[in-house]
Structures are given as C-alpha cells and as structure tokens.
Amino acid sequence: MSELLTLARDYIDRMVNPSYGYATNEDYSLRFAQLLTREGFESSLRDEIRASHDADALTSNGWLWLIQWARTRRIEMDEDLLLNLFEEWSSLPARCAIVDLATYNSEFKPRPDTQLSEFPHRFLGRLMRGATQTDDLEKKDRRSSERLRLTARAESVLLVFLQVGTPLTLAAATALLRYRWQGHDELSEYLSLLAETVDPETRDVWGRQLGIRLSRESQE
Amino acid sequence: MVGKSILGAVESSIMTYAKSRLSDLVDEAGGPYAIKFVKSRWATNYLTPSRLKISETPALTWGTATYVTPLAFPLSSALYGRIGLVTDFDPSKWRIFDATDAAARMAYVRWVRVQPAFSNLVLTVHSTQANHYMRNKFREDFKIDCVLFNPDQEADLHTDRGRDVWMAVTDWTSDGKIDAFMSDRLGKARFTVLLDEDFVLEENGLPVERAERQIEKATETILNHQPMDVGAARGDPALPTTVIQHYVNGSYLHLFIRP
Numbered sequence: 133m134s135e136l137l138t139l140a141r142d143y144i145d146r147m148v149n150p151s152y153g154y155a156t157n158e159d160y161s162l163r164f165a166q167l168l169t170r171e172g173f174e175s176s177l178r179d180e181i182r183a184s185h186d187a188d189a190l191t192s193n194g195w196l197w198l199i200q201w202a203r204t205r206r207i208e209m210d211e212d213l214l215l216n217l218f219e220e221w222s223s224l225p226a227r228c229a230i231v232d233l234a235t236y237n238s239e240f241k242p243r244p245d246t247q248l249s250e251f252p253h254r255f256l257g258r259l260m261r262g263a264t265q266t267d268d269l270e271k272k273d274r275r276s277s278e279r280l281r282l283t284a285r286a287e288s289v290l291l292v293f294l295q296v297g298t299p300l301t302l303a304a305a306t307a308l309l310r311y312r313w314q315g316h317d318e319l320s321e322y323l324s325l326l327a328e329t330v331d332p333e334t335r336d337v338w339g340r341q342l343g344i345r346l347s348r349e350s351q352e
Numbered sequence: 353m354v355g356k357s358i359l360g361a362v363e364s365s366i367m368t369y370a371k372s373r374l375s376d377l378v379d380e381a382g383g384p385y386a387i388k389f390v391k392s393r394w395a396t397n398y399l400t401p402s403r404l405k406i407s408e409t410p411a412l413t414w415g416t417a418t419y420v421t422p423l424a425f426p427l428s429s430a431l432y433g434r435i436g437l438v439t440d441f442d443p444s445k446w447r448i449f450d451a452t453d454a455a456a457r458m459a460y461v462r463w464v465r466v467q468p469a470f471s472n473l474v475l476t477v478h479s480t481q482a483n484h485y486m487r488n489k490f491r492e493d494f495k496i497d498c499v500l501f502n503p504d505q506e507a508d509l510h511t512d513r514g515r516d517v518w519m520a521v522t523d524w525t526s527d528g529k530i531d532a533f534m535s536d537r538l539g540k541a542r543f544t545v546l547l548d549e550d551f552v553l554e555e556n557g558l559p560v561e562r563a564e565r566q567i568e569k570a571t572e573t574i575l576n577h578q579p580m581d582v583g584a585a586r587g588d589p590a591l592p593t594t595v596i597q598h599y600v601n602g603s604y605l606h607l608f609i610r611p
Binding site for chain 1: 353354355358391393394405407409410411412432465466467468469470471472476481484525527529531532533554559
C-alpha cells in the first residue's frame with residue numbers, strides 16, 4: 133500500500149477531476165506545484181509511483197493524471213498495476229495514456245509479420261492475449277448476446293493501439309488483426325466499419341500502416 | 353495515420369511567429385508580454401519573477417498548456433482573479449496555430465474526425481477526457497508551441513469574446529511531449545496589476561458564458577462615495593463615525609490599498 137498516494141488521493145482528485153470545476157482544479161494544482169518544489173517531495177513521489185501496486189490508491193481521474201505526469205517525468209510504473217488499470221477503465225484516453233507510458237521507451241522494432249504469440253513487447257502481448265481469450269465465452273450455456281460481444285475487448289484494445297499510433301503499437305494492431313481466433317472475422321469487420329468513417333486518403337494510410345487492404349477502391 | 357489533404361490543411365494553418373497574428377498583437381501592445389489573472393491568495397508567490405503554472409484540468413479549451421492573454425488585451429482574463437501576473441516571453445521560434453481563424457478550426461475538426469478514437473467523443477460519457485486527449489495529441493503531432501483562440505467565457509465589459517485573443521502556450525519535455533507542472537516559457541511572472549473586481553465563474557456547477565461585474569455594478573447605482581487609504585483608515589479613530597455617515601447618506605466608503 134502506497135501511503136503517500138493514499139494520503140494524497142482526495143487532494144489529487146480535486147486537482148484534476150473536472151466535476152470540481154476550473155477554479156478548484158487550478159487552486160489545488162497550484163498548491164501541488166508548490167509542494168513539488170519542496171526539497172525531497174518530488175523524489176518521494178517518484179519512489180512511491182515506482183513502488184505502487186494498489187489500483188485503489190487513487191481515483192480514476194487521479195491515476196490518469198499520475199500516469200501522464202509519470203510519462204513526462206519518464207518514471208516507470210509496475211506492469212501489473214498498469215494492466216489492472218487498463219482492464220478496470222473503459223475510458224479510451226486513459227487506456228491510451230497507459231499504453232503510451234508502458235511503451236514509450238521500448239527499443240523493440242517488431243517486423244511487420246510478427247505474430248501475436250511471439251510479440252516482443254511483453255505488456256502489449258499480455259493485453260492482446262487477454263483481449264482474445266475466449267474460453268469462458270465459448271461455453272455452450274452462454275447466451276448468443278454474450279457471444280456477440282466476443283470481440284468487444286479486442287475492439288477496444290485495437291482502437292487504443294491505432295490511436296497511440298507509434299510503430300510499435302501499429303505492429304501490435306497488425307498482429308492482433310492477423311491472429312486466428314474465434315473473433316478474427318468480427319474484429320476485421322469492425323476495422324472495416326471504422327475505416328469507412330474516414331476519408332479515402334486516410335483509409336489508405338491506415339491500410340498501408342497496418343499492411344491490410346481497407347480501401348474499397350483498392351479491393352475493386 | 354492521417355491523409356495528406358488533412359495534414360496539408362493543418363500545416364497551412366500553422367504560422368511562424370513573424371507571419372502570425374500574435375506578432376501584430378505584440379507590436380500593438382509594445383512588446384512580447386502576457387498577463388494572467390489569478391486568485392488573490394497567490395499574490396505573495398509572485399512578488400519576484402516566477403514561473404506560471406501549466407493548467408492541466410481537462411475542462412480547458414486547448415488541452416494542457418499555460419493560458420494567458422497578450423498584453424494587447426490587458427483585462428480580458430480578469431474573471432479568473434484580482435491579481436494580474438505579467439511576464440515577458442520569447443515567441444521568435446514558435447509554431448503558432450491560429451484557432452481564431454475559421455479555416456484553422458475546421459482543419460482541426462477534419463483532423464479529429466479521422467482519429468481512430470473519434471467515436472469516443474460522440475458516443476461515450478468520456479468526452480471531456482477524450483477531447484482533452486485529442487487536443488494534446490494534435491498539438492504534439494504538429495509541434496504547436498502556441499494556440500491563439502477566442503475565449504469561451506467573458507467577464508462583463510472586460511472581455512470581448514469576438515475580438516479578444518488568448519494564448520495556450522506549450523512547454524515541451526525533452527522527448528517532444530507536452531510538459532506539465534510549471535512553465536519555463538512564461539517563467540518571469542510578477543504581480544503587476546491589482547483589480548477592484550470579482551466575478552463568479554460558475555452557476556450551478558457549470559461555467560458561465562458571461563460573468564457579471566459584482567462590485568462595479570453595485571457602485572454604479574450609488575451616487576456618492578469617498579475613497580480612503582485602508583492603511584490610514586485602520587488607525588483612524590473617526591472611522592466608525594465616517595461609516596455611519598455614509599450609511600445615513602446612502603453613499604459608500606471605498607477603502608483602497610495605497611502602494
């Protein structure tokens with residue numbers, strides 16, 4: 133349990149939760165900035181962030197701020213904690229911030245044909261394996277409506293990879309799209325639908341980056 | 353992950369400082385100075401030149417940035433406090449996105465519409481965070497040092513939403529991310545203006561579009577008043593009598609701070 137983060141929970145929430153309003157956010161933000169200038173406070177905070185494992189230590193707004201702050205300060209966070217937070221949140225910007233923090237200093241240069249099973253970045257590999265696990269959904273007693281959501285988690289992970297848009301996350305997106313699993317066809321169909329919402333030039337860029345034909349013109 | 357036409361439209365909306373509207377505003381004001389009004393409690397922190405705080409709240413118009421106004425609009429941000437902090441800045445190498453221009457705003461809209469996560473802006477409850485994320489990503493992707501924009505909120509008679517221009521200034525980390533915490537680019541802010549007015553920013557938890565003057569509006573309705581140095585008033589044995597006289601006469605006593 134991180135004591136400093138737990139103590140700071142409400143304070144940080146007032147600093148970043150928009151529901152408190154601009155004036156409160158700014159006021160607490162300035163106070164926090166003052167704290168950071170005190171000798172030893174920032175280094176204590178850095179140590180706490182590195183050692184933190186408890187997803188309940190902060191509110192979701194607080195974590196989002198902390199993850200972005202850690203990114204600007206190049207502070208690494210526990211991989212399991214990031215994975216827990218990723219699974220816990222449905223907010224796509226928050227998930228993008230997590231993937232950005234987990235991958236920004238990666239030196240992996242994946243080949244375009246890298247398979248999901250051998251994906252070299254451990255955190256992204258764990259995300260993809262978690263999103264394509266279907267054991268519990270394949271049981272015969274599952275309702276069809278549940279089966280229809282087979283790809284929901286994979287869709288969200290794909291969207292985050294595309295939005296972060298670095299060579300590494302785009303390679304992960306390609307590996308996810310090529311992976312042969314129960315939801316393969318539905319995930320490909322989802323990407324096609326998504327691609328139809330953008331202009332043809334952008335659709336071609338997506339197709340080139342992912343190594344997948346998306347453009348109707350190209351298919352004809 | 354964006355097509356050439358959209359990239360071109362955005363790039364053509366980004367100016368060097370010399371060709372930007374900011375350059376004209378700086379010339380108009382007599383130099384590269386900016387002002388930001390803050391709450392009174394921060395006055396003592398800015399008695400000597402200090403860095404302005406970078407605003408990180410997702411509720412702001414152009415993402416994580418330091419929000420100031422060029423000195424061409426000295427009272428425009430008065431709704432945020434009574435203390436005006438003034439700093440100089442060096443915009444000579446800035447890339448400036450002028451969102452006061454409709455073509456530039458539409459270039460942003462075209463860009464955001466082709467983002468993979470665009471549906472999050474229109475189909476989820478996370479739109480505030482999603483917009484914040486998009487605005488930051490936009491500024492990072494195009495290395496925008498400063499966004500010029502017309503304010504969303506105005507202080508009665510102090511701000512003109514159609515005319516005034518505000519700035520969202522970016523500080524960068526060494527690897528090209530938007531920095532948080534304190535601004536080095538607006539790093540010599542000093543307590544320079546004291547304003548005798550207060551505004552209410554929110555109503556029922558929502559930001560007001562136009563904040564009314566609270567003090568001046570009341571004083572306008574009172575015919576007579578007497579200004580008095582608050583330092584002198586504190587030691588004046590006749591002060592109770594003076595206050596009673598104003599009460600009886602329907603006038604008011606204005607206690608001001610003599611520098």
